[in-house]
Amino acid sequence: MPPGRSARRGGAARLSKACSRFKILNIRSRYPAAPPCHRSSPAKANLTAVRWVASSATFLLLCAQPATAGSPFTSGPAATSSQQRSGNVAKGCGDLLARLSRKPAELRYTGCRSFPDAQAAPMRATYDVDGGHAAAVETYLIRATGLHSLKRSCCQWDSAPASFDDDQGGQFMISMVSEETSVSRREAWSEIATFHVTVEMLTEEI
Template identity: 45%
Template sequence: MAPLFATAVQACAPAAPPDAPTRAAVQAQAVPGCGDFLAATGKKPPQAEFVDCISDPGRQGKPLHARYRVPSKDAAAVEDYLVEAVGLIRLQRSCCRWDGPAASFRDESGRDYSLLLLSPETPARDRREWPGSPPFEIWVDMFTEEI
């Protein structure tokens, strides 16, 4: 019952004022060093929308984890861009989504990043079906400690 109640309460909450900071901006400010890593490194595909950034101190390297949303109609162009920009290996269908191994890159100051492009669960079995899928995501981890 609690999740339904929480959803109902959120639905009735007043709208934020037009100049209120976005959820992503608030979260990025709450975690020092968190933010739009792809924009900061000059590797952001124009179709990618920064969603949020969180700290994950329990994982090796204590990464800061940034998420991006990619409209499915733009997924192939973003994949092409990331293949060139960071050496991403093209996505393959695995089980019920499209994904692949993480690409690693280093920025000009020597910070290490790991990047994944993936789809949510989708029935799309062929790349030509991507435009009808839900939005894809890019996950970028910036490591705050040596791995």
Template identity: 40%
Template sequence: MLLPLAAIAHSEVKAPLGAMAEWEAHGRAEGLARPDTPCQDFLAALGRKPDSLHYLGCDKDDDSYLKPMTARYAVSGAAAAEVEVYLRQRFDMPSLVYVCCGWGSEPHAWREGPDGVRYDIGMGVESPSFPREHWDRIPSFGVTVGVLRQSP
């Protein structure tokens, strides 16, 4: 059975309102991003993006149960140590360590206050084992900042 256009329009309005009500009731406390949050440069939106970090784009997966969004960034090897220190100071991200095949941070989440969005922040690169003093030999490091819009 087909619904009349008025019923379809009405049901489309209810879904977002229901999603917002669910977010207000539970999602905010769980650190989820609002359901209407756009995929974007999250660090710039927070007013916390260093100049040497270049925004590459944002990936959004509405088909996944958790509805993740991940902003991707790049920083030159020459500026990577500066960005690592910045992310450690501003977001408490752990220091990068070299394991097996590259430099990387342990999984880390950051929230600004109990009602803030939980941001998953990471940095790393697959590379030969250059010591920190020679990171300028590495073309670029990647940084990701992700949010979830639905709880498990």
């Protein structure tokens, strides 16, 4: 069975269980002392049914419909598409340095997120590099992007954010930082497991 169909069936099954549980709990919580139907007058029984249906109309409408993309019960490809539309994974987000042909081979791309509500609505791509290659990556990025040289501060090595433009006038920010470490000499960077590089593409004017 195709993954998308299986995910939709799984979402529908969970929705069906939720609907059944809602009906049971709603009846018990709202009318715990309601007399059995065979002891109630027809008019009273009808009034009780109307009150329950009216109070539950919204949920019953949801139960009457199949799970669709964007529903809280949706999973699989449909859910992924919904998350992409939410803004965390925006169109154009990706390996920014590779697109600019300014990515050293030792740098590993780890992901990209969009922040539409932040100043300049940046797209932020993140990268990792082993300590043994960190000096070479730093040298390359200083030349290719204007990255500031890393300096020792407190318990890590880091650079102040630097800005650069691409050939189309796009604006970018770049910085590099090590993980927390007691290493205090550049010559010993190979003893540091990982350095992190962050590149932001500004999609709005500041």
